[in-house]
Amino acid sequence: MDSTEKEIGIFDAPYRALTIGIILAVTTVAFEGLAITTIAPSLAQKLQGIHLYGWIFSAFLLAQIVGTMITGHRISKRGVFASFVTSILFFVIGIIVAALSVNMMMLIAGRLLQGFGAGAIITCVYFSITAGYPDRLRTKILAMFSSAYILPALVGPYIAGLLAEYISWRFVFWFVLPFIGLAVILTLPAFRNFKTEEVSESKNGRKEGYALLLAVGTGLLLAGLGSITSWKGIVLTVAGILIMILPLRKLLPAGTFRARRGLPATIISRGLFVACYNATESYVVLALTDVKKLAADLAGLIVAAGALSWSAAAWLQSRFDAKDHGTGRNKRITAGIGLMVIGVIAVMFAVSLPEGGIVYAVISQIFTGFGIGLAHPTTGAIALQQANKGEEGEISASLQFTDAFSPGLSIGIGGAFIAISQTMNWGLLTGIMLALSLQLLFVILSLAMSLRIKKGNSAPQA
Numbered sequence: 262m263d264s265t266e267k268e269i270g271i272f273d274a275p276y277r278a279l280t281i282g283i284i285l286a287v288t289t290v291a292f293e294g295l296a297i298t299t300i301a302p303s304l305a306q307k308l309q310g311i312h313l314y315g316w317i318f319s320a321f322l323l324a325q326i327v328g329t330m331i332t333g334h335r336i337s338k339r340g341v342f343a344s345f346v347t348s349i350l351f352f353v354i355g356i357i358v359a360a361l362s363v364n365m366m367m368l369i370a371g372r373l374l375q376g377f378g379a380g381a382i383i384t385c386v387y388f389s390i391t392a393g394y395p396d397r398l399r400t401k402i403l404a405m406f407s408s409a410y411i412l413p414a415l416v417g418p419y420i421a422g423l424l425a426e427y428i429s430w431r432f433v434f435w436f437v438l439p440f441i442g443l444a445v446i447l448t449l450p451a452f453r454n455f456k457t458e459e460v461s462e463s464k465n466g467r468k469e470g471y472a473l474l475l476a477v478g479t480g481l482l483l484a485g486l487g488s489i490t491s492w493k494g495i496v497l498t499v500a501g502i503l504i505m506i507l508p509l510r511k512l513l514p515a516g517t518f519r520a521r522r523g524l525p526a527t528i529i530s531r532g533l534f535v536a537c538y539n540a541t542e543s544y545v546v547l548a549l550t551d552v553k554k555l556a557a558d559l560a561g562l563i564v565a566a567g568a569l570s571w572s573a574a575a576w577l578q579s580r581f582d583a584k585d586h587g588t589g590r591n592k593r594i595t596a597g598i599g600l601m602v603i604g605v606i607a608v609m610f611a612v613s614l615p616e617g618g619i620v621y622a623v624i625s626q627i628f629t630g631f632g633i634g635l636a637h638p639t640t641g642a643i644a645l646q647q648a649n650k651g652e653e654g655e656i657s658a659s660l661q662f663t664d665a666f667s668p669g670l671s672i673g674i675g676g677a678f679i680a681i682s683q684t685m686n687w688g689l690l691t692g693i694m695l696a697l698s699l700q701l702l703f704v705i706l707s708l709a710m711s712l713r714i715k716k717g718n719s720a721p722q723a
Contacts, residue, residue, distance in 0.1 A: 270398070270401070271394070271398050271401050271402050271405065276393070276394065276398070276402075278447040278448070278450065278451065279389065279393050279447065279448055279451040280402060280405065281447055282443075282444045282445075282446075282447030282448030282451075283386050283389065283390070283402070283405075283444075283448065284405055285440050285441070285443055285444035285447070286382055286386060286441065286444040286448065287383065287386060288412060288413055288440070289437045289440045289441045289444065290352070290379045290382055290383060291413040291414070291417070292413040292417045292437055293321075293356070293375055293379065293434075293437060294321060294379060294413075295413050295414055295417045295418065296413065296417035296418055296420065296421035296433055297317060297318070297321075297372075297421070297433070298318075298418055298421075298542060298543055298546050298561075298564060299418040299419070299421040299422040299425065299546055299557050299558075299560055299561040299564065300421050300422070300424075300425040300430045300433050300557060301314065301317045301318070301543065301546065301547070302314075302546060302547045302550040302551050302557075303425055303430055303550065303557060304317065304362075304368060304430055305317065305365070305547075306551070307430070308362060308363075308364055308365045308368060309364070309365065310364070310365025310366075310368075311679065311683065311689070312487065312676075312679060312680035312683045312684070313365045313366075313369065313487075313676065313680070314547065314676045314679055315483070315543075315672045315673045315674070315675055315676015315677065315679070316365075316369045316372075316483070316673065316676060317368065317369070317372060318372075318539075318543055318668070318669065318672040318673075318676075319479075319483060319669045319670070319672050319673035319676065320369045320372040320373045320376060321372045321373070321375055321376035321379070321669075322376060322665050322666070322668055322669030322672070323376065323475075323476045323479055323480065323665075323666070323669045324372070324373045324374070324375075324376030324377040324380070324476070325376040325377070325379050325380035325665050325669075326380060326472055326475070326476065326662060326665045326666055326669075327377055327380065327472045327473055327476050328348070328351070328376065328377035328378060328379065328380030328381040328384070329380035329381070329383065329384050329472075329661065329662075329665070330380075330468050330469050330471075330472035331381070331469050331472070332344050332347075332348060332380065332381035332384040332385065333384050335347075336384070336385065336388055340455070341385055341388050341389060341392070341452050341455045342449070342452045342453045342455065344381065344384075344385055345382070345385040345448070345449070345452050346449075347381070348378050348381030348382045348384075348385055349378065349382065349441065349445055350378070351374050351375075351377050351378035351381065352374070352375055352377075352378025352379060352381075352382060352441065353378070353438065353441065354374050354378075355371045355372065355373070355374030355375030355376070355377070355378055356371070356375060356434045356435075356437065356438060356441075357371075357434075358370055358371030358374060359371030359372060359375065359434050360431045360434035360435050361431075371434075380665070385452070388455070389448070389451070389452060389455065390402050392455040393451055393455065411568070411572055414565070414568035414571070414572075415565050415568050415569060415572075416565065417561075418546075418560075418561035418562075418564045418565055419558055419561040419562050419565055420436075420561075421433045421557070421561060422556070422557035422558030422559070422560060422561035422562075423557075423558045423561075424436060425557045425558075426556055426557050426558050467511070468511075468512065471507070471508035471511045471512055472508070472512070474504060474507070474508045475504075475505055475508035475509065475512065475666070477504060478500075478501045478502070478503075478504030478505035478508070479501065479505060479666075479669070479670060479673070480501070481497050481498075481500050481501030481504065482497070482498055482501025482502055482505065482670075482673075483501070483670075483673035483674065483676070483677060484497050484501075485497025485498030485499070485500070485501055486498055486673075486674060486677035486680075486681075487676070487677040487680035487681070488680070488684075489677070489681060490681065490684055490685070512659075512662055513525075513528060513659060513662075513663075514528055514656075514659055517529055520710055520713055521713075522713050522714075522715045523647055523714070523715050524644060524647045524656070526710050526711075526713035526714050526715075527640055527643055527644045527647065527714045528644065528659060528660070528663055529707075529710050530594070530598070530640065530707045530710035530711045530713075530714060531636070531637070531640040531641075531644075531660070531663055531664075531707075532663040532664075532666070532667035533667065533703045533704065533706050533707035533710065534597075534598050534601055534632075534633060534636055534637075534703070534704055534707040535633070535637070535663065535664050535667050535668055536667035536668045536670065536671035536672075536700070536703050537601060537605065537629075537671065537700040537701075537703045537704040537707065538567075538601065538629055538630075538633045538668075539668035539671065539672060540668060540671040540672045540675050540696065540699075540700050540703075541604075541605055541608055541625075541629060541697065541700045542564055542567060542626075542629075543672050543675070544675055544693050544696045544697055544700075545563075545564070545608050545611075545612070545622060545625070545626070545697075546560050546561075546564060547689075547693060548611075548612040548690075548693050549563065549619075549622060551689060552612065552689060552690050552693065553612075553618065553619070555619070563619070563622055563623055563626055564626060566623050566626045566627055566630065567626035567627065567629055567630030568630060569630070570626065570627045570628075570629075570630030570631040570634060571630040571631070571633055571634035571637075572634065573631065573634065574597070574630070574631040574632070574633075574634025574635045575634040575635075575637070575638055577634075577635075578593055578597075578634065578635050578638060578639055579638070581593060582639070582642070587642070587646075590639045590642060590643055591643075591711075591714055593635050593636070593639050594635070594636045594639050594640055594643070594711050594714060595708065595711050595712065596632075596635060597631075597632040597633065597634070597635030597636030597637075597639070598632060598636050598704060598707050598708045598711050599632070599708060600628050600629070600631055600632030600635070601628065601629050601632035601633060601636070601704050601707075602632075602701070602704050602705060602708060603628050603632075604624075604625045604626070604627070604628030604629030604630075604632060605625070605629065605697065605700055605701045605704055606625075606701065607621050607622075607624050607625035607628060608621075608622065608625040608626075608629070608697060609694065609697050609698070609701065610625075611625060612690070612693060612694065612697065613690075613694065636711075640714075641660055643714060644656050644659075644660055671699070671700065671703060674696075674699060675695075675696030675697075675699060675700070676696070678692050678695035678696045678699070679692035679693065679695075679696065680692075681695075682695065
């Protein structure tokens with residue numbers, strides 16, 4: 262490799278189309294995952310399905326897990342080109358179904374298809390980074406990959422709010438189609454040339470089955486909780502819990518259920534605070550728009566304050582980490598989760614006030630965003646540090662799985678509280694407060710679990 266070739270970057274001619282295509286694909290997926298937060302209350306009301314509110318998010322997140330697991334296996338059998346085309350088709354069909362929805366069940370079906378496609382697309386993108394770039398450029402494209410989530414988090418909710426407020430909520434879905442189309446045009450030529458190696462099917466095949474079983478079990482649990490006042494709801498809830506036990510034991514590190522010191526405690530602490538952050542964000546928007554009667558775009562701006570705070574804290578923790586060489590990671594995790602506790606309490610205070618409370622809502626988003634910005638990347642670093650040699654990929658998969666599953670479950674349970682409140686005529690505010698109380702419990706448990714995180718060089722054995 263000569264000196265000229267060494268200077269080629271990810272935006273130079275050999276990689277330009279693939280790089281831009283990857284950024285567009287990730288940004289589009291992130292927008293559909295994040296922007297829906299702002300318009301979800303309006304969707305639920307207009308489609309007469311407020312009792313199914315949590316499913317708008319849970320359907321996407323749970324299907325994303327299945328899409329990730331299945332596509333990771335399919336790439337080795339069918340190649341990344343065919344897998345990416347299939348992923349895009351699922352995602353686009355999901356967008357069209359959601360945009361044309363005439364009732365809540367149709368919207369949820371669209372979100373399921375979107376979530377499956379989103380998980381599959383991101384899996385293909387990860388493969389393309391390995392296959393399409395030399396090692397010296399991978400850290401740069403991975404940095405751009407991460408940055409592609411920042412813009413949707415900052416402006417996505419506000420743009421979605423504007424579209425819903427002044428045009429129609431359906432345009433939040435139609436809006437992304439040109440961008441995903443351009444991403445396909447730019448990436449497919451490179452994807453066509455990528456080669457894959459056949460891998461053993463047994464382990465990956467089992468993971469596919471466990472992911473599907475977990476999605477079914479979680480769906481039954483959430484459906485049962487939403488109608489827990491009837492015998493049918495009780496049966497569904499119990500059946501869902503029983504079905505979930507085995508796949509969770511297989512998909513999470515050994516000792517996670519017992520919160521064993523080290524990696525298991527790291528995973529469970531992270532799962533709890535990620536669940537809290539995403540669910541709190543979802544239900545504070547519902548409170549702001551349907552209880553406080555704020556416009557959707559203003560609610561989107563308040564949510565964006567949390568994303569901006571997250572970005573600032575993530576940058577700050579990287580500076581701290583470089584300065585103390587990682588010795589202060591445990592303290593930063595505990596401090597970050599502690600800030601999230603304060604943020605959730607501020608959210609509940611803002612929502613419960615009979616009038617106003619907007620300032621407290623903004624403050625709450627800043628605290629929760631800054632807290633997770635400190636804790637999220639740091640738990641990832643500690644988890645990878647605790648991995649045995651050769652286990653880094655498996656630990657990364659556990660982190661991604663936790664980040665998708667825990668908020669899907671948490672938001673779904675919160676949605677069940679709202680459904681129960683509707684059934685019992687307690688009012689929407691009561692349902693929201695119950696959902697937020699659950700998030701406060703989760704983040705307090707996360708704080709307790711964070712004290713069991715022990716910095717070490719090896720992962721605990723099963």
